[in-house]
Amino acid sequence: MTSYRNFGVVGGGAWGTALAQLLAADGAPVRLWVREEDVVAAINADHRNPVFLPGAALSASLTATSALTDMAACDALLVVVPVPFLRAVLAELPAGDAPLIFCSKGMEAGSFAFPIDMARELAPQRPHAVLSGPTFAHEVAAGLPTAITLAAADRDLAAAIAGAIARPHFRPYVSTDVIGAEIGGAIKNILAIACGIVDGAGLGLNARAALISRGFAEMTRFGLARGAQAETLAGLAGLGDLVLTCTSSNSRNFTLGQGLGRGEDAETLMADRRTVAEGAFSAPVIAAAARADGIDMPICDTVARLVAGETRVADAIQALLSRPLRSEGR
């Protein structure tokens, strides 16, 4: 079985930096591609990422570069670029056959592509995998216990990557259900915005539990229709991540929702921020994909309309609560 030792990480936001630190903590050399020159300089000089992961001390063996060509020497690449910018970065990656392990959570506007779909188009010669689950970056960087799904169509590839990135406190579970892992991560972000809205609007914990449960029903309908396995959606990359992000103000998606719930408008909340709330990008895309496929996803659709400023929170809640009664299995 191939063993991967020379990891590169593409994307120096909070999650890319935390994953690079995970792999470099034992002194292994890890190369991190970072778009922002000030962040490259801070990582190399001070071993810190003050913009995206303040507070985490980084190993000296983690070095940053702003040149994607420097990633050519790596034998596996973790790709951690937010989905709206992913296509452009993939197109600039140097050619090679090192596997790409996608760690971003979302669906691209227009194409309805998940990261793996973009990779099949732009880097078909490379093997592909997905890493997704309940993983706040600052906790992983701090070495707190974490479990995650590592999915690849080729089980041997998934097992080889899982073995190479596993650490005593970081436990990947192997799966071949790539689409399930991608769908779980993309949809939980949207539902975290919904739960933040409920929190910000002071609607109570019953409402939050109802949203998590009915939101999971939406994730399951969408996933099963696209060939995902129910056990993946009920696992770390689906329900596990849904519970984490829907219950914590450490989540950027949840805090965006809290602002919306307090009556602030989405444009103001998202202006000038350097971090991403992927759910705001994915909500209209998943809602449109579901509509096109005839899949009922009222919560995701409502989040999409709230983020677009097309409805007000009070009206949206009223509309959701006044839908016709139905069986729970639907």
Ligand SMILES: NC(=O)c1ccc[n+]([C@@H]2O[C@H](COP(=O)([O-])OP(=O)(O)OC[C@H]3O[C@@H](n4cnc5c(N)ncnc54)[C@H](O)[C@@H]3O)[C@@H](O)[C@H]2O)c1
């Ligand atoms: N932060 C977490 O705890 C966490 C955990 C798991 C998964 N994720 C996922 O990882 C992905 C990256 O999130 P993050 O938290 O690392 O990012 P972040 O919010 O910390 O930082 C934003 C990132 O976007 C990049 N960016 C901004 N504009 C860009 C452009 N035009 N072209 C290319 N890149 C651009 C920045 O360079 C930076 O890397 C997202 O899909 C997120 O859902 C995040």
Ligand SMILES: O=P(O)(O)OC[C@H](O)CO
């Ligand atoms: O801060 P969020 O909402 O992007 O969530 C971060 C991770 O996806 C949690 O698993």
